[in-house]
Amino acid sequence: MRPIEALGLRHGCCPDPEPDASGHVGRHLIYGHEYKNATDEHGNHHSAGRERDVPWVAITSVVGAIRVLERMVAPGELRR
Known part of the structure; x- marks a missing residue:
């Protein structure tokens, strides 16, 4: 993740994963x-x-940090 991408994260960017049909809960995304490569059709x-086609996989400490930021800042972007 590039610094500008980290600074552009928004509330709700890392939702809790939903269990699949077998009850297995996947990873946080x-x-x-x-x-850098955000262009329109022209x-x-x-x-x-623009929204990434492929999300990042998050480890537990990163998910925790995002949850703390979501409580610290007003809804919207996760920076002041």
Whole structure:
């Protein structure tokens, strides 16, 4: 994750995983935006970024840090 992608994380970016049909709970995933290669259909760069096609897999300590940030800052982006 690039620094600008980490700074662009928003509330709800790492939801709790839902159990599958067999009751197995998967890993936490972080849904974020990419900025470096964010372009529209005409090739124009989007400085606001676009949602990543593939989320990041999160370890427990990262999920905990995101939960703390979600409680510390107002809804929206997870930075001040």
